[in-house]
Amino acid sequence: MSVIQHERIQVNGIELSVHIAGPEQGQPIWLLHGFPECWHSWREQIPALAAAGYRVFVPEMRGYGESSAPAGIADYDLLTLCADIQQAMNHFGHQPVVMVGHDWGAVVAWHLALLEPARVSRLITMSVPFAGRARRPVIEIMRELYADRFNYILYFQEPGVAERELDADIERTLRLFMQDQDVFLQKKPANATLLEGVSAPGTLPPWCAQADLDVYVKTFSKHGFRGPLNWYRNFERNWQRTECLAGQQVLQPTLFLIGDSDPVGVFEAHTLKRMPDTVPNLQQQVLANCGHWIQNEQAQRVNALMLAFLART
Template identity: 40%
Template sequence: MFNPTDFPKPTLISVNGVKLEVFEAGQQNVGKPIVLCHGWPEHAFSWRHQMPALVAAGYHVIVPNQRGYGNSSSPTEVTEYDIEHLSGDLVALLDHYGYENATFVGHDWGAMVVWWLTLLHPSRVNKLINLSVPYQERWEKPWIELMEVMFGGDFYFVHFNRQPGVADAIFEENTFQFLRNMFRKNHFIAEPEPGMMMINLARAEKPLGEPIMSDSELAVFVSAFKASGFTGSVNWYRNLDRNWHLLADVDPIIQQPALMIYGDRDAVAKSKNLADFVPNVEVVNLDCGHWIQQEMPEETNQIILKWLEKQDAN
């Protein structure tokens, strides 16, 4: 397990009208940037196992808490969490460090941001690595609209949009319990329960499966969300249909070399047609759940480093 005191101390950096809390390592490797983008409900700390390995491989590692997370700004307007703003933060971060482009790595929501950042600002991404969440095809109807038809109003993506504030308040009342119950592995939910899955998770007194981290590691996430609340981070979901409109006129094909890492036990579905949209993609599967880089840190590091080495040799 990782000692939280070994994690780099953050700097607050002003970019794109907000302040981002940024954790940095390998400043001696200036000129070879890699930016790691966390998911929900996570934190830059979710990359703690990858940072030292990437520094050792010669990278300048930049890990922001994105807007709505940790000590980064949490604007009150919902629309300030759309993909224009989220990708704009990352582009401005590159500008801050004086980088034309960088390698981007994303997990969960961070992966969605990295896919879309690459579509909106292709010149700023030289290669990309995404974990868990594959490229999302732009369907004929906006995503939330379609999810509501397919999965119903209790599906958490839909619930977050149609009942704003309800889930956020429950997560805040049960911050420790929600995150403790969330960061688990080796459990399978056989039948979908009635109600909204994430709210059920926040209210469940007994966690399922096994923890993926120590109590002191979990405490980092808990204290961050106790300070920030959950609304900023949940607002990312509330922009899915807005993002669908913002991406309407963008070329949907990603040409950069890409690595996609799936967890075979992840509830997130794998893409059946990933190569149609990301022709230069390599796909790797690991025997783990959703929290890939925290569940199997060594294996994740090896896969990432090997792939990066191969790209550099080309």
């Protein structure tokens, strides 16, 4: 792996931990991780992008690892998360940048593209598609659809509940997430817990060595799952605060990647169909035999698609 520098910067009322690699004069490219991940989720992309001449910036997002983890739920709304990265770009004097995001990092990346149309020149998102601001908060729709059956996002809503379960054995929790993505698609009663009935974890998948898992465990051992879960507790606030973005299109050249076995594809099937209307300059790739942890499960394929897209645009 390329030599990685580590900086802690003061932005938006918090300390943001940022890992940096690549030539100092290279074009900035930001890699935003999702849940339950960390900066190390981009371990296969950092050296490839640095070798291609990019200056790579990989933050530990608010609530994760060495970055601050404020106590309030409202401290994790979407525009606040975006402001962390906007102010970090200001700190480093960035213009223009390539923005890359996976999972929740993709949600932040999509909205940064809307908020920063001049500064975000190109966009690469993975797993979570975008079709604009919904007509009402998504959490309202989910409560109607899952009134009598389990849904992990609804389970995450009550403060203190999910974190007690997930924090009880952080390594076991992360092993289960890495090994069995169907944890998020279980069919069980609405009052169940996320890991209820899930078998004990076995061998790690080939893309996640024990040394890699150790980095994830260290990340979540710092603050636990409370901060990351608070991202999920702002759907209504996010909807309210993004009214100014209603109807806007993402106009930047965009590459979207998703695995054909990604559970998010099930949840977001309708959004995937509508996405070209909201993102007119869009290239999409579905990776075969690939689940949710796309940049790790098929790292070489993802790297090749990213570099080819960046070379063309």
